[in-house]
Amino acid sequence: MDSPTHSYGVKRCSPGVFFLWTLPWLGILAWGGLSAVLCLWKGLNQTNMSNVFAFALWIVFDLAVIALGAGAFFTGFLTYIVGKKELKDIINAAVIIGFICYSGAMAMLGIDIGQPLRGWFIFWHANVHSMLVEVSFCITCYLMVLTIEFIPIILENRTLQKVRELRLFGHNLHEIMAVFAATGTFLSFFHQGSLGGMFGVMYARPFAARGGFYIWPWTFFLFVLSAIAAGPLFTILCTKLTEFITRKKLVPDQAVQSLAKISAWLLSLYLVFKFIDTLGWANSLVPKAGLRFMDFYREGPYGFWMVVAELGICGILPAVILMIPKVRQQQGWLIFAGLLTCAGIVLNRFVFIIVTLAIPVMPFDRFWSYLPTWQEWGVGLAVVGYGFLLFSAAYRYLPVFPKEPELNPAAD
Template sequence: MWRKIGEEVRSLLLGVWVLAALTAIGLSVAAYRLYAGLAVTTNLNDGYPWGLWIGFDLFVVAFSGGAFTLAAIVYVFQMHEFHPAVRPTVLTGLVGYASVLVILVMDLGRWDRFYHFIIYPNINSALFEVSWCILLYTLVLISEFSPVVCQKFGWERIGCFMKKITLPLVIVGVTLSTLHQSSLGSLFVVMSERLHPLWYTPFIPLMFFVSSVAAGLAMVIGGATVSRWVFKRTLPKSLVAELGWFLPWVLGFYLILKLGELVAAGELSLLFTADFYSALFLSELIIGVIAPLLLFSIAAVRSSRNWALFGSILTLLGVFINRFAVTWWALKPVEGYAYFPSWQEIVIQVGVLSGAVLVYTLVGRYLPLFEGTLDVSRKEQPTHAAASPQPAGD
């Protein structure tokens, strides 16, 4: 047995060891941060209480939106041809939310009281609703992914039971995710004096939700190509193209929301002030909305793995800019305060992201994650034959 384990360890790629090393370093610095406190290990202050960590959290939550988006497509709208993508997408959501929870603990001044929102409910706080939704949705993701673990270890009874309750779990998960994706935007509704008018709007919760749907679709589309390189498993081109067909509609609706709100508020002229904020806003729109909207409107692009990956990266980059703009870059400066993340903040963030990728890689290697997907050694079929619907709850 030990010889087999040794051979398996030696077979791991160099990249896995690099990720493991970065994760270990990040966890070590994280332990020191929990011991020493925020003031010693971060550059956060009264003028900038949120910085690198919260920006990444909001982006990762949106990025992980593929789990609820695809679950709704497959189980609610009964489009079972997309079922082979469910397992990898749910794992992405689970790993993403787990990393968010780790960073949230890092960001708490009294991290040892992280459970207080459960015991001492503050129903007037938007963070109370967000905290509960993230906690419950993480539990839902664990439940949705559990059949994969049960299949690996032969726990048939538990696996069968979890499959039977998949549909109600999905409905609960979509509801929770919809609530907290939008509620994260609600945190910024009260920041009218601080957030730049190009980003501030009472409709920011709706914009957060719509952009999370776009990010989720982009993640699934891009992930199909990445898994083809890393795991030698992928979705048929036809399914990737179908998912790409949805994306322009979502991005188009988001673009109408963004520009329509500026027109209604009489703030469209702010786009042409040629300052840092207008350049940042235009970058977000052009890179993350208009460019991928045009790309995915072309059938040849949707049918090309490389072009679809490129369009997905642009979409995710746009969401990345948006989340960091509202949490950091687009905030009105406060006299006497400045912020740039400390090296500890950066190392912890890199460690958490490395850990997330490491966990996904190991799960993809040792668990039946890509059941129902195509083996790249086989010739890809132009139809859905290679991705026939799986039983509900698998």
């Protein structure tokens, strides 16, 4: 049906169907809202976090969505700085996904800290030597940049376009998007890196600790590389999911293939460095701490299978699939490889957060296990629900996919 709020030349479902579609996501949001209220009101005892698992499910969610949201800054960098014009067809989707990931992560962090009202202390009383301060500053600033990048897309709504002031402002912002893309790239580089640095600097935790360059441990660079490898693939997966649900072709293959090719190279490069890093770490830092590589894979369920899963099944395998143009061009294989890569990156973050804390450092200390409560799942999944809602609303009311009318001429 056509409506004055939809873009020209596109077909959207009826308001009733759209309302039904939002119900499950609203349900998840309600669950998350209840969990958040409980955590803020009664305290973090509502979770199963403990003095052993000081970081838990929420931090895994945070690091995962931020890594997957890296598609926004990297696609922006490729589009506006490198000048890959074909990516203009997917940049809007990348920006919105990035915005969802970052705003979701920020909201989750607000509940995760024990004293949310003191959140501003991070900025005001900043300890510039802490990697988490670098993360907080860059994420906050980058969320501002993402909002600025999102505004022109919102202002392109057909009804809003009729307001001359808003239309002009949107166009003027869009004209200097390269400035914001460049600043966003700088900010993202540093926070993606310092998220890895956070773990690399914990030198008293031999499982996470790494050597490095100047103040940055190797994990800094590995996290940047893995994020820019997985982020664009996540953007592709989201557009493919949208295409699947709407039963329409939304992004030309050229844009998708261009991103997938870049991801393939970055993923391969990341894997090479990751293997060098793992070998170097296992032969220098680990024996220096009096441990052997395999000592880390004896605790609870965290066996050597994690290495195989992370670097083999979710690393080398998708890299090979994506590197071969003929395989990559087949949609099934592309989605399969994208899913594996994203799973690998999430697993990587999980290992650095949960496994690092689960492995006792003192030889006489014991292993503790951790399972999240429904409140933790609620807050974590709320980001997913929020993502679906915001992206659906954006797809419905904004010209997210500029080539949609062209690719679906029947809609006219």
